[in-house]
Amino acid sequence: MNPRSLPVAASLDAPDPVLERVLIEDTKNSSQGGDRNLAHQPILLDQVSKSFRGEVVNRSLSMKAANRNDEDLENGMLEKDIEKSVRSNKGFTVHNKALLSGIAYCISSCSMILVNKYVLSSYDFNAGISLMVYQNFVSVVVVSSLRVFGIISTEPLTWRLVRVWLPVNVIFVGMLITSMFSLKYINVAMVTVLKNVTNVITAVGEMYLFNKTHDNKVWTALFLMIISAVTGGITDLSFHAIGYTWQIINCFLTASYSLTLRRVMDTAKQVTKSGNLDEFSMVLLNNTLSLPLGILLILLFNEMDYLSRTPLLQLPAFWLVTTFSGLLGLAISFTSMWFLHQTSATTYSLVGSLNKIPLSVAGIFLFHVSTSLENSASILFGLLAGVFFARAKMQDKSQTRS
Numbered sequence: 001m002n003p004r005s006l007p008v009a010a011s012l013d014a015p016d017p018v019l020e021r022v023l024i025e026d027t028k029n030s031s032q033g034g035d036r037n038l039a040h041q042p043i044l045l046d047q048v049s050k051s052f053r054g055e056v057v058n059r060s061l062s063m064k065a066a067n068r069n070d071e072d073l074e075n076g077m078l079e080k081d082i083e084k085s086v087r088s089n090k091g092f093t094v095h096n097k098a099l100l101s102g103i104a105y106c107i108s109s110c111s112m113i114l115v116n117k118y119v120l121s122s123y124d125f126n127a128g129i130s131l132m133v134y135q136n137f138v139s140v141v142v143v144s145s146l147r148v149f150g151i152i153s154t155e156p157l158t159w160r161l162v163r164v165w166l167p168v169n170v171i172f173v174g175m176l177i178t179s180m181f182s183l184k185y186i187n188v189a190m191v192t193v194l195k196n197v198t199n200v201i202t203a204v205g206e207m208y209l210f211n212k213t214h215d216n217k218v219w220t221a222l223f224l225m226i227i228s229a230v231t232g233g234i235t236d237l238s239f240h241a242i243g244y245t246w247q248i249i250n251c252f253l254t255a256s257y258s259l260t261l262r263r264v265m266d267t268a269k270q271v272t273k274s275g276n277l278d279e280f281s282m283v284l285l286n287n288t289l290s291l292p293l294g295i296l297l298i299l300l301f302n303e304m305d306y307l308s309r310t311p312l313l314q315l316p317a318f319w320l321v322t323t324f325s326g327l328l329g330l331a332i333s334f335t336s337m338w339f340l341h342q343t344s345a346t347t348y349s350l351v352g353s354l355n356k357i358p359l360s361v362a363g364i365f366l367f368h369v370s371t372s373l374e375n376s377a378s379i380l381f382g383l384l385a386g387v388f389f390a391r392a393k394m395q396d397k398s399q400t401r402s
Contacts, residue, residue: 098342102351105339108331109352110359113188115325117367120184123312123321127303128180131322132173133294136287138326143284155281157288160271168264169289171257176290177297178250185243188363189371192356193232193382194247196225199389201255209259215396221389228382235375279337283330353390357383 119125146152155161183191200222206212233244269277277285298304312318340348360379364371371379 098339101335101339101342102347105332105335105348106351106355106358108328108335109355110362112325112328112332113183113191113359114362114366115321115328116180117183117188117363119318119321119325120180121367123318125310125312125318126184127298127306127310128184129177129294129297129301130303130307131325132176132180133291133298134322135326135329136176136290136294138323139283139287139330140291142327142330143280143287147280147284152280154284155272155274155277157285158271161268161285162289164264164268164271165285166289168257168260169286170293171253171260172286173290173293173297175250175253175257178246178253182243182247182250185240186247187236187238187367187369189360189369189379190232190236191247192360192363193379194229194244195251195254196382196386196389197229197248197251198254198258199386200225201251202258205255205259210262215392217392218389218396221385221392224385225382225389228378228385232375232378232382235372235378237370237372237375279333283333349390349394350387353387356386 116131119131120128125131143152143154147154182194186194203214203218203222207214233239265277269275272281307313336348339351360383363369
């Protein structure tokens with residue numbers, strides 16, 4: 001039963017004290033006053049009846065009004081509660097998406113390097129160029145399928161766009177191949193630390209090519225990166241000269257790709273139909289153009305002879321792992337776009353630097369890398385220098401904008 005209906009029911013059913021007193025006094029007067037009082041009794045009863053009915057009506061109306069006010073108040077509070085709930089749910093959803101996209105980006109970027117290391121070292125696969133070509137082929141198939149089904153849209157590959165983009169793509173292919181070659185000989189942690197040298201080369205290139213200046217914190221971080229790379233190489237128990245050579249070449253190619261991309265991007269946008277070149281179009285463009293160049297390099301490095309003799313191509317598990325690595329390469333592009341959309345470039349850069357720490361630890365334990373205390377300290381020093389560099393770059397950008 002609704003508690004607010006109880007007062008109305010009580011006013012109708014319970015005896016009214018005022019009415020009882022009037023009736024008692026009227027009974028006394030009638031017994032004492034005889035006929036005179038009896039003559040006035042109908043008038044008195046009629047007045048009492050009118051007053052009783054009026055009071056009941058007034059009370060009923062007042063209680064209904066009170067009920068309506070309570071219901072209005074309750075409805076208003078309910079609407080406010082719903083609005084607060086919707087706002088909190090929206091905030092929870094936004095934070096959830098940012099967290100989920102960040103986790104997806106970290107997992108895909110870490111897994112890509114670990115899976116490539118597993119294919120090249122654990123399977124002892126000696127055809128890094130062929131692996132790169134197959135991974136890029138998987139990316140082209142997936143992106144083209146998504147475009148056919150209307151899930152994404154990409155720029156059409158015109159001859160003008162290909163001519164503009166070809167120099168960037170040559171560097172892109174070289175960057176991927178040298179990364180494969182170095183990863184075969186060097187452990188994941190040292191690869192991660194040595195990749196910091198790319199930041200040094202890029203900073204110097206920005207200074208000479210784009211007249212860009214950096215503050216002292218950025219240069220301090222870059223200096224710490226160089227120290228960590230040198231000490232890490234000296235204390236590396238599994239030092240391999242060929243692997244380090246390929247990694248140094250990879251650092252120069254990666255920095256060149258970044259610097260060349262900035263110059264070519266504006267020109268490439270001008271030759272597209274929409275005047276824009278998004279991430280999906282870049283993925284399709286880079287991977288498609290890399291296929292004929294990669295096949296040419298396979299022939300030049302005589303990897304066809306190795307592929308015809310290796311029993312790995314007959315193993316379904318090997319094909320499953322290599323296909324998965326191709327999907328991970330594409331997942332990095334998708335998750336990075338998703339993460340950037342949910343957060344900011346600052347958060348993206350910082351998370352990318354912090355992500356190298358669990359990657360290095362996982363690489364050491366998963367592949368049973370023999371290391372020393374000095375080498376571990378150098379790796380940790382290099383990883384922290386990378387985080388310091390990311391924070392210094394953020395502050396440098398904010399000062400430049402202001």
